[in-house]
Amino acid sequence: MKINATLINLYNVCKRELWLHANGINMEHTSDLVYDGKLLHETSYPQRPERYEEMFVSAEYKGFTLFGQIDYYDGRNKIIHEIKRSDKVEEAHFQQVKFYLWLLELNSVEGATGLLEYPKLRKTEEVFFGEEDRQWLEKSIFEIQALIENNVCPPTINAKICKSCSYYELCYVV
Numbered sequence: 253m254k255i256n257a258t259l260i261n262l263y264n265v266c267k268r269e270l271w272l273h274a275n276g277i278n279m280e281h282t283s284d285l286v287y288d289g290k291l292l293h294e295t296s297y298p299q300r301p302e303r304y305e306e307m308f309v310s311a312e313y314k315g316f317t318l319f320g321q322i323d324y325y326d327g328r329n330k331i332i333h334e335i336k337r338s339d340k341v342e343e344a345h346f347q348q349v350k351f352y353l354w355l356l357e358l359n360s361v362e363g364a365t366g367l368l369e370y371p372k373l374r375k376t377e378e379v380f381f382g383e384e385d386r387q388w389l390e391k392s393i394f395e396i397q398a399l400i401e402n403n404v405c406p407p408t409i410n411a412k413i414c415k416s417c418s419y420y421e422l423c424y425v426v
């Protein structure tokens with residue numbers, strides 16, 4: 253099974269959203285937030301692309317193909333930079349960056365760290381990776397597989413973030 257950083261992120265935000273997305277029901281194109289997020293990446297640090305690179309990273313692990321696209325990677329200092337619009341689902345952002353750090357480690361890049369950046373909030377958070385994170389991610393990829401392969405869509409979560417989710421109408425209005 254293929255598992256990318258988006259699935260890790262969704263696993264932390266909402267299991268229903270993960271299931272819908274993974275089963276091909278995609279409504280992100282209707283979301284202003286997604287467009288806004290893309291714009292944020294392009295405009296927040298205009299000088300950065302010259303110094304750091306976007307980087308695709310992947311690894312084969314216990315029958316899984318794991319992969320992700322890092323926003324910016326500072327190879328000299330081994331720092332992943334991940335830009336986010338808001339910190340509403342900060343825990344999911346942390347896990348996404350930890351997933352990238354794990355992928356680097358699986359590619360023999362040891363000791364890398366992450367920086368979560370919220371340009372609109374003028375806030376940054378450091379992200380570190382350790383044994384507990386490794387174990388959590390190992391467990392999570394098996395749980396994600398089980399969730400996706402289940403024929404039943406998980407229930408709605410009635411959370412604050414539902415209002416800004418691209419599946420809101422599908423979950424609560426239809």
Ligand code: SF4
Pocket residue numbers: 265266267268269407408409410411413414415417418419420423
């Ligand atoms: S609207 Fe809420 S319950 Fe539905 S997928 Fe989005 S976050 Fe999950």
